[in-house]
Amino acid sequence: MSLSFYLRYALRTLGRDPQRTALAMVCIAFGVMSLVGLQSVAGLFARTVVADPHTEVGGDVAARRYGLPITATQIADLDRLKAAGQIAVYTLTAENPASFLKPANSGHAHALIGQRMGVDPATYPLVGRFVFSTPTTTLAQALATPGDALITRDLAQNIGLAVGDHFSLSGAPGTAPTDLRVAAIATDTPRHIGDSVYYSLATARRVSGQPDVATEVQLLLGPQGNPTEYLKAHSWNVTTVAEVQQINNGPANVFDLMFKGAGILGLIISGIGVANTLQVLFARRTLEIAVLKTLGYQQRDLLALFGIETLLLGLAGSLLGALLAVGLSAALMGLFAHTFALLVSWSVDPGALLGGMSAGIATTLVFGTYAIVRASGARPAVLLRDQAGRQGWRAWLQTGGLLLLLGGVFTVISGVILGSALNGVGVVALAVVGSLVLGAIFGAILFGAVRLPLPRLRLLVMSQRSLKRGRGRAIFPLIALWAGVFTIGLATMVISQATDRFARHGINTGGANLYIYAHVDEVRRVQAELAQHTIPAAQVHYAVEVGTTAPTGQYLPRLDLLQGRDPAAPLTEVTIHSGPAWGTARDGVYVPQPQASGNEDQLVAPSGAQVGNTLTVTGPSGQSRRLPVVGTYVRVTSPNRNPLLQPFSGLLASHDTALALGNPATTAVTLVADAPPDQLTTLSDALGRALPTTTVISLADANDAIQRIFRDLLTLAIAVAGLALVAGAILIANAVGLAMVERRREVGILKAIGFNSGQVLETVLLEQGLLGVIGGALGMIGVALAIVVIDQLQPAAKLTFDLPQAALLTVVTTAFAMIAALLVAWQPTHVRPLTVLRED
């Protein structure tokens, strides 16, 4: 045996039929691309969303005071624990619930979904690190001056903020707009979360006017015991690494398995394509194989020859797949990072690429082996007589054994990729059982579909007959098409309906649609500005962060906000559920009425306070008041509900009570106005510019932000689900390509009896179009059923089946299938009939 001869032979054979070779290569490339692309997303997910629990906790332990700020006494307690060696080091952070950022020179506010917090630059972070756009910058330098802030790279890019620019944070009831200056830009944060703003605790103190601003302590354990129990016993809400680990393990494993499993399913699809292609290619070379046998070649020689050929195919396909994977992983990671505001820098991981390529080559060999073994076993007597070999029980047993062996090898490959033999077995078993079940279902559907009476258009009838004849080969493309249409259809309908609902409510309903976050002393100026724009006077909502304790002395964390409303004006966000009518008990407070059922807006957990209690409420001014609970309230379900605008919560009181408890220097108000819906955007921009120290949020802005999130989610879902559709197209191209090889003589005969190239091509396209219609329609039936099930389980979702959208998606799928078929069938259908007929 000469390796160089075999290599030459294999390369020439691959080059002899470039279209078929390309088809097999594309199949392998798809598998490698899916595997590496989805592995990179799984890796990204593991690094960020379910990060190292230490990173998530910020240390070994994180502790909060149930909504209350951490006081000097408690800090002294922490210092004592540190001195005792139970705490090695700790850092304090102050979370800011503000959800909007407004640049100083703009009327528009940007919705924030990342972190907004005050940190101690000297000690933060205990775990992880910041990476700055200017490498020499440190956190201590960046936040040295009170009022300075650090923003993340994505925020700077999206809003156009640069070092030195000013902006404000607002949107939290009880928190006045916080004015800050960009001092540094971070390209990475300890938790890789983007869309974030950090400033110093000193800044937080200056903004709130309070000495105690920290809401959380993060600590690393010292060598002398664990302070967790002590902290729990002293009213700290403690989160440990072990707890986070336990919570994260489930989703981390599920997502890892999901993405890598999907990658392996991509490999299986590519393997099916390879197996199909090689079987047809080798079947076409039966004569050549027999000739080699007459020359004395034994089965082992042919195994080596075809093995080298398959190896080269796998290598070339995997190389192509690795190249495509670079693009896919960059795109998926970009989408993922953008959708979930993650700070991740994409880079090529040579290990992942090499691993993916190895998996691709191994898959090609595993799935090609069956065809290789069968081909190399061809008997040379076929040269003398065209006689199909009989499959005796021994042959069936050998085939079964070989398939089992190959299945075992592929299971090992899957186990290596997933890092668990059990998961490897699970994914392969899922694929096998899924293929059998779906294959049986789709086979039965196809069996019926190809027998449906169609209009007796001659080419359509011929296409239906062709589909009937090659039914087995159509099943896998059909399953892939169905999966693509189903996932894309469901994602599109769910997300677009949610987006539409927001759009309808936000813009068309009118009502309270303009929110102006301001200091209490700006109310008059804001009202005047509104009047200038002929907007009716706004309701003024006062909100004060308070600490509330029950008569028993128990701290009530759910009542950490006191909302002041004008007793002379009707309530709009809530209605009184029990107790005196609004405005008749000005010195009392109302607490939320617990509600255990209903939609998300209506669920309210018991606050711990009851009618008749007298609560001790301490405001930021340091003043405490004893306030009787006179009644309860329930939230009104607002059609304008937007998750970025926080719902009414806490204690309801008169605005006089709020003002009395609040710090006159920092008390925040929210002015809520009804602006004409059609001018909302213009008005909010004009007001934002006219009132630079306030933050003006229109419902349109808030809805735009939500819709943007939904659009990003939809794009991500379509990108991932689109892989299934691509798999469908590849399998269709593969099936059509192979059918063209098998039906080459038939094409010649059709042409000989008067068909032209266009008519033969039309027959093929109609056949694949029928497949596309069936796949699309079945996918949409699946979506309709899923919507029914979702509506049963979650009636509040109110999903409906969108028929025009379904029809559009079916048409797109059909076109997709036909284009894939057209690309492959064009050349074989334009062959000269004499050329084909002479071959035989």
Add this chain to the structure above:
Amino acid sequence: MRAGDNSGAGAPPAVAAVDLRRSLPLGGEQVEILKGVSFTVPRGEWVTLSGPSGSGKSTLLGIIAGLDTPSGGTIAIDGVDITRMDERGLARIRNAKIGIVFQSFNLIPTLTAQENVEAPLYVSQGAHDIGKRAAEMLDLVGLSDRRRHRPHQLSGGQQQRVAIARALVTRPTLLIADEPTGNLDSATGTQVLALIARLRAELGLTLVVATHDPAVAAHADRELHLIDGLLADPPARVATAGAMTLAGVAR
């Protein structure tokens, strides 16, 4: 380049067939193609195998070539009984002792003429100087200037000459040809027959040629005529001038 001493007295015949039978499934039934065929072909003899279509010529040729196995009887090549030989043994025999030429040439389309001729040597035991031997063989069939050509770049006659070179490159003692001129025009067919005859003389080959063509059959030392799976007396032939000339060339 002689295949060996083919004229040794007492040497086993090149082909010895005893009561060969072969049945094949056809339409759900076993149809007996060969019904008990016995003959021997001494070394160096040229035998043609003739008979109408369906008489069992190709089946018999396949069994002699070690491409097929009989249902009954025995077949020996060069004294080696190949009747019950396994696939590997048959492959070795085909490579070492038998050369086969087909009507439709059956060259490997992706390989050049030189590579086609080299192909059997890569699985030959102890083969060396593969390129040189293939080149010599192509030279012998008069195609040294077509070494780098692929089959589709060669004429039918040239392709058949490459096929002959490939069949003989491992120095077999027996050359089996199935209608070697069937796909060629008469002039080219004559040239190919002349080549085969010359090579037989130069290499001392034993020839078994299946043919319908009386002109080819006329040049054989002996004719085996098959009818319905049994050997029969060959029909009387009228020698053609061309055949006589070829016979002269051959001898």
